Amino acid sequence: MSDHKARKRFGQNFLTDEGIINQIVSAIAPRKDDHLVEIGPGLAALTQRLTRAGKLTLIELDRDLASRLRIEFVNTEHVELIEGDALTVDLDPLSQPLRLVGNLPYNVGTQLVIRFMQWGGAKDMTFMLQKEVVQRLCAEPGDKHYGRLAILRACYAQADYLFDVPPTAFDPPPKVDSAIIRLTPLRTPVVQINDLSQLEKVTAAAFGQRRKTLRNSLSSLISESDLEALGINPKLRAENLSPQEFANIANALEHSDGPALSD
Ligand code: SAM
Helix, strand or coil: CCCCCCCHHHCCCEECCHHHHHHHHHHHCCCCCCEEEEECCCCCCCHHHHCCCCEEEEEECCHHHHHHHHHHCCCCCCEEEEECCCCCCCCCCCCCCEEEEEECCHHHHHHHHHHHHHHCCEEEEEEEEEHHHHHHHHCCCCCCCCCHHHHHHHHHEEEEEEEEECHHHEECCCCCCEEEEEEEECCCCCCCCCCHHHHHHHHHHHHHCCCCEHHHHCCCCCCHHHHHHCCCCCCCEHHHCCHHHHHHHHHHHCCCCCCCCCC
């Protein structure tokens, strides 16, 4: 391990297990015609092996790590470094299609994934995240991890749960398990949603009180009869509804100001 002291505020847990590093790089499978963007390269555990790609862009927020990377890759022409925050760096100017990869800082991991899914310009994304976040992104109706994140994800991308990574693969070891996910943005959306903010309103209300029936949890947004008119049983709970059914409720709300007075 290097002399760099891991910084908690940047979510720094560095990969040290060679077997796991190889497994992640095999899952990414960099090719000569790829433009890879690595988020948070850190001490370059993955980075060295990613230079097989035709072009590699590194985005690192920690100034000390960025200067090490600048020195390490100064003579590698097809590698460029952006010292900045992956939450705000503009990806549009980078030549596309891009493949986004990285062992994401867990403190902003969910925010980064949502940002990249909504940006929509990636060909695919292979990320390590806290295992629970990967479970929530991949969850299907009926699963205990199914909720707002799974529904949002279904609007943008296909999710594949690749494999788990134990805390012992890192230095320092995180307190939680990790997992690798592949997200493939959908060229043709599967879920037809007109207004995302309405969908978020509906899923926040439904999963905010997930043990309640939809009739109760959504009562301030839509009437029981309007739910029935959409073919949705008001006695179901949020966990039983598909992303498209949530989208149908959100799309119906756009044309109404709440439940009819008669209900
Ligand atoms: N890739 C390295 C590895 O696997 O060993 C480091 C992974 S570590 C979990 C997360 C990395 O992301 C750190 O290098 C950290 O400095 C960097 N980082 C944290 N927040 C960031 C942000 N908002 N934008 C870009 N990089 C960030």
